[in-house]
Amino acid sequence: MAVNLEVKIGSLTMRTPVTTGSGTFGFGSETKDLVDLSKLGAVCVKATTRERRLGNPPARMCETASGVLNAIGLQNGGIENYILEKLPYLRQFDVPIIVNVPGESPDDFAYVARRLTESGGADAIELNISCPNVSHGLDYATQPHLTAEVVAAVKAVTDLPIIAKLSPNVTDIRPIAKAAEDAGADAISLINTVIGTAIDARKRTFKLANKTGGLSGPAIKPIALLAVYRVAQTVNVPIIGMGGIMNATDAVEFLLAGATAVAAGTVNFVNPLAAIEIADGIADYLEKNGFTDVHELIGAVQ
Amino acid sequence: MAVNLEVKIGSLTMRTPVTTGSGTFGFGSETKDLVDLSKLGAVCVKATTRERRLGNPPARMCETASGVLNAIGLQNGGIENYILEKLPYLRQFDVPIIVNVPGESPDDFAYVARRLTESGGADAIELNISCPNVSHGLDYATQPHLTAEVVAAVKAVTDLPIIAKLSPNVTDIRPIAKAAEDAGADAISLINTVIGTAIDARKRTFKLANKTGGLSGPAIKPIALLAVYRVAQTVNVPIIGMGGIMNATDAVEFLLAGATAVAAGTVNFVNPLAAIEIADGIADYLEKNGFTDVHELIGAVQ
Amino acid sequence: MIRKRTATIVSVQALAAPGHYVLTFDDPETARDARPGHFIAVGATTPANAGSSILRKPFSIYKVDPDAGLCTILFSVYGPTTSTMALYKPGDKLDFLGPLGGRVFDADPQAAVHHVMVGGGYGVPPLNFLAKTIKAANPSAKVTLIYGARSANLLVGDDGLREAGVEIIACTDDGSLGVKGRVTDGLAPLLAPPILGAGGASGGACVYTCGPTPMMRAVAELCMAHNTPCQVSMETPMPCGIGICVGCVLKKADGTFSRTCTDGPVYPATEVTWQ
Amino acid sequence: MIRKRTATIVSVQALAAPGHYVLTFDDPETARDARPGHFIAVGATTPANAGSSILRKPFSIYKVDPDAGLCTILFSVYGPTTSTMALYKPGDKLDFLGPLGGRVFDADPQAAVHHVMVGGGYGVPPLNFLAKTIKAANPSAKVTLIYGARSANLLVGDDGLREAGVEIIACTDDGSLGVKGRVTDGLAPLLAPPILGAGGASGGACVYTCGPTPMMRAVAELCMAHNTPCQVSMETPMPCGIGICVGCVLKKADGTFSRTCTDGPVYPATEVTWQ
Ligand SMILES: Cc1cc2nc3c(=O)[nH]c(=O)nc-3n(C[C@H](O)[C@H](O)[C@H](O)COP(=O)(O)OP(=O)(O)OC[C@H]3O[C@@H](n4cnc5c(N)ncnc54)[C@H](O)[C@@H]3O)c2cc1C
Ligand SMILES: Cc1cc2nc3c(=O)[nH]c(=O)nc-3n(C[C@H](O)[C@H](O)[C@H](O)COP(=O)(O)OP(=O)(O)OC[C@H]3O[C@@H](n4cnc5c(N)ncnc54)[C@H](O)[C@@H]3O)c2cc1C
Ligand SMILES: Cc1cc2nc3c(=O)[nH]c(=O)nc-3n(C[C@H](O)[C@H](O)[C@H](O)COP(=O)(O)O)c2cc1C
């Protein structure tokens, strides 16, 4: 029996509800030997900024209990490099592309969004207003009004679906999600990494050169599931859930909490085929439990 | 060679820098077969409220990746029961007692603090303004002014050292710590649990009857270490660090981040002797690395 | 007296039931002190699994041999702890707290009653221990074990009972052995008159049950309907096993919450509420 | 061509060096495609350790037998991955991605140079592979391995080199074998004239190094001081191994950050900065 896995994120149609977490899947071409991108629900590529960024010095990553801390610092070649060097590979596949966009001012976000729109470089734009690894006010998602400002600035320059990616590092994520929705966001994705640090007791130093980093992986799944549940009770736009998803069971938990789609993040480092295998696993779950449509799961746990 | 492990938390002297995390060590008598309380730096007992509380219905706890979610709901017999039933056992040992006090109003906190002071029931009071498992505004530690209000109300009725226990579930913990210090807190303890949830994909329900719970254990150590580091940069009063400490190496990391003392929490469920063994392990670390005083470690990583 | 132990493992044997093992360890004090209903909390952490599951897991005492100083548990493989335990070899160490449990089975071997054990899955081992304890104290005591499983090959924990003179009634969902049906189908006939006799405990049956919650609930309700005393051994998850986390609670009939690890695990059926 | 594999393990053998093992697995494609400097990323997760360490860990290819379709790695036990690997038995599966590495050792077996491998710890295996590859292509090539350890019993990875005609110089901190001192003490004499000859690469030495960072740095700086070409194989932690996390970077002399997994792991010493 065939089950329906198709979901919509604003005007974007995803063939399966599984995309990739930005920054955990490169720009698609790195895994060309392994992954047929057309089997993904969407490809969400690494953060792309207005100008090229070198990123933070090493050590940039370390392991923690059931998690990973990273402080990559948004290393990327900039928007023009993306359009010239990365986009052609991605466009060989019949798959929607979500481009993750950080910025240091609403104008930065709008600039990159405009270039993506003009160049046909994206099918949706994910506003990375929640990266904990870069200083100088990049963390717009700590305040409802800053969130709204960025969303509105981008809305003004593009018709592409806008996804606001929110931070768990806040007292209450609900008003921020509401602000994003009210300002015109077509979807909310959450969560970005949880801020933290690690110390090397032997060397008596921070483990990361940047001192602090963003925590991802199974350790943060309880935090992410609650963020999804709470935001799902608050907004009407769809949610892309992520944070510690390692397998289809984890993904089903996010759907049950209220996510319409999910992203495979850190798990790609272990298995770059994860997003495809998770989609297959969701289909299995639906069949085994007598469902015919993934929408039957979305928000089913109250 | 003998090393100095003694630290001070306000006017309280701890023979070792290791206490227990409130709610993870009962009232001391449960482990009478196993633990000689006089070997602890201090005993921090379970939350004690003005009135008896039944707590939340089960399921109250579940495991997550490298962590534990709990929603106990502050089950306890109330302050008079503590004084009559729990205190006599504790007072058999030569060890400072820290009583953890939650409340639903500043008056609640002050009431319990006054009774503890009158009865000689505590050597320090830890204000639990950060428990994520109970509703109705018990979470004072999300706002600097609410934090200050509770600390000031208690300060007015007792000369005992006051420890403000803060929550990691905030956008920025620093102003809250500062508010606690300014209102007269003699120390800051952090972190309380991180709010989260778990979903059972098979049964399609929340795993906890209370829906949400507080995450503890190694999963949250990166979050806790950063909170300690940041607060240590912000306040001058000592910090009691906790969150995922399983062994002496973890404890040393907290000292290096800026904690003056640490608490063994969830690890007690695995090893009720943990606080004693961790203190021994800190002494070993000091000796092996050529230190003579635990103060040489405190805040040594910058 | 709770002890923290690192006991030497004497043997680990796979049973015919797939994924089930019995593990015997050397610990004279536990072998001497353990009573039916007591359990131990095992921490099976190795360098290879450090951090994955951090809590200890409870396992009922299955057999004791006080003369040899040996104790045995029976387990089935589910998660990290039991997966690790299945890999243990003789000579390896078992890290546990025990014996645990504040209230254990309360049986009077001399009473003129029919002692009926009703178990399922890994609930059978403590009943085996109880049945043998009663028989050892009073060889003429009437003791029956009713135990159930989906299929005959999954029935575990009956070791040595026949030899001890315990009557055994197997119930299987598929009828592959004994009564086709549930343990309550095996139990009901024993509770009906004339066996219940003049009613009340004396001369009637005393039921002791341990196993999956729905099974215990059905047994408890059947017993209460027949006015038969019934003791249930709760198997709620126990994060600490020693009374300090208050995470293992059972809602009692009086509305309070009781720690199953130290106030239980055994309760009179009348005290228990079932959700 | 990177593949995701579940290969059958043929053997796991403990070496004399405590905590060190060699593991051989059956994978004809990898045996055919792997070049010296290539590595694989092993995910050693079992039900018993699920969740503790979630990332794969990189291991250099030590030996290949393309005819038999076999590959071998050498590892020492540290954390969850290597602890689990040490428990593997023949017939178990090895889950890995490979062969990985964008730039491997670049040696011309026919060049009239002295190929000098300088290794430490688990840096020796890829140099062994390189030395044998050079010798197989040109049996008269002059190849030397200088390797070091604290003590003789910790020297690993020299298997089959003597037989292949590679000269071996051992350096031990305690002098228990070979040169008492560090690998640079063994290397320096080879770089000084007359062996360096007229200077420059031709007729001089080509150095290939892999091991702990301080060792590689000392080797690289010594070579640069002698104008000797040196290739270093970086062993930074590699969270993904396939270029998607950008967590493994090395700061290059030009100030940019290079992914050691896909832009390396082998770099000319002149490109590397050392912190
Ligand atoms: C008082 C007491 C006595 C017990 N005695 C025994 C005993 O004698 N023998 C024995 O084998 N077990 C016994 N148990 C149960 C045992 O403690 C649990 O099965 C334990 O969780 C196994 O640990 P683990 O780490 O292997 O699996 P976990 O990581 O705890 O389990 C993995 C997953 O499997 C689920 N799970 C665990 N056990 C079961 C189960 N039985 N059925 C369905 N799902 C399950 C869990 O919810 C979890 O999601 C007892 C429990 C109690 C409270
Ligand atoms: C390209 C490349 C090739 C490699 N080839 C090999 C190889 O052929 N054989 C081999 O044995 N290893 C090799 N390594 C190193 C190996 O990948 C790591 O040692 C790995 O971390 C071991 O995984 P683990 O899960 O067992 O331990 P982890 O959990 O990763 O390590 C546990 C702890 O030990 C520390 N640690 C890990 N390794 C070491 C070490 N070597 N010395 C000191 N502390 C350490 C870690 O920082 C961590 O804190 C290679 C690494 C790279 C980058
Ligand atoms: C190495 C790494 C790099 C990341 N880079 C980005 C990024 O560039 N932009 C972004 O929005 N999120 C980034 N993230 C966050 C992930 O997209 C995701 O939100 C987070 O990791 C939680 O999901 P996970 O636990 O499945 O990894 C990054 C995460 C990791 C681990």
Ligand SMILES: Cc1cc2nc3c(=O)[nH]c(=O)nc-3n(C[C@H](O)[C@H](O)[C@H](O)COP(=O)(O)O)c2cc1C
């Ligand atoms: C079961 C449980 C009960 C707890 N009860 C309390 C409590 O009553 N009062 C309090 O301030 N903190 C309570 N805590 C929080 C701990 O004291 C501690 O702050 C937290 O668990 C982080 O430390 P850990 O990771 O070492 O456990 C509880 C934690 C757990 C796991």
Ligand code: FES
């Ligand atoms: S298991 Fe912790 S109190 Fe019962």
Ligand code: FES
């Ligand atoms: S290890 Fe991930 S990019 Fe190199």
